[in-house]
Amino acid sequence: MGNQEEKKMSEKHRKILEAAIDTFAEKGYAATSTNEIAKKAGVAEGTIFRHYKTKKELLLSIVSPTVAKFVAPHFVKSFSKEVLEGEYDSYEEFLRKLAYNRYEFIKQNFPILKIFIQEVAFHEEFQKPYFNLFKDVILPNFTKVVVHFQDKGELKKLPPETIIRFTISTIAGTIFTQRFLDQKQDFNQELEEAISFLMDGLSPGQK
Template sequence: MDAKSLEELLYIEGEQMKMSEKQRLILNAAIEMFAEKGFASTSTSEIAKKAGVAEGTIFRHYKTKKDLLLSIVMPTVTKVVAPAFAKNFSKEVFEQDYPSYEVFIREMLNNRFEFVKKHFPVLKIFIQEAFYQEEFRNVYKQVFNEHVYDKFKHIIEHFQSTGELRDLPADTIIRTTISSIIGLIITRFLLMGEEMDEELEKERTIQFILYGVKQKR
């Protein structure tokens, strides 16, 4: 991650992460190494080498590698990236008027793709470690419930009232929509990369959300 990208992470929404220059170097190195190799496969000696500091410098601040993940990466997640993710997401996507649910899905999908592309090194850590770190999952739940859920539900209920969407529980439609988009993001950025025809798969995902897999008659 270059200096400009790191600065964007540290100053999102006007909040500055307070840390020494060595801590900044360690943060940058940890983000790059965790994103490249994963948390479990990265050693503190590798982080120290990449940061240009002694390994003992890391352990003066953090007792274990997990403490490093939680004490450096997690504050970036909880105080800066996650709230900004949800607030910007809510403002850019949910505070708009849409003529149809399909148009709404397109906007949401394209918005999240651009966000992932911009902040991929850190988001890759989130995606990888969410399966193993309960702290990460709790952050996701909190920011989603605080900034996104009610507005998402309102949009669904609106299009149900117009007859466009089936009379299913809003939570079911939310879960189906989000899981389809997240699945596409994981496939694109973690599994297939640029081998995927991104625009074609976006369109297929949108059609799947709207119509499922049943043959039209």
């Protein structure tokens, strides 16, 4: 009996989290009420407050543990394994793999990533775990790729961190603006143009 009660509760709990993710992603944190979340989850508002004292606590529980436990490690492991640890003949080939791999990832995880992006700028407590994850895991592997192609003479001798920043902001910016703005545009073509744009800017050019 106890087990069944627990199961029922965890099912309700899951529904609350799913409803919160959907509603926060759709309307933003500030415009969402716990009452709306409760309606969407099919539970009484009081049920939410049995799990979370405040709306902010509910948001923190979504963005921190959920992203940290499920999305972030998946992001880091799959990104390292599928992209950063691969072998490439050129930085352009690497960029193509990076761009299409992350596009698929963002498509699959868009609602929670949208919440993360909306809220991470405003809540300092969200920021540290992700910055540490980036600094400890992604940055060293990404740096190896950049240095490798700098040594081959394919990339300008800029600081690797600068090349990484330009690469991430261009690829991520192209993907996210397409998701938020004009989804009718031929996205593959836009991604290819972003790759060409990066290569034009990062290649050493003729001496």
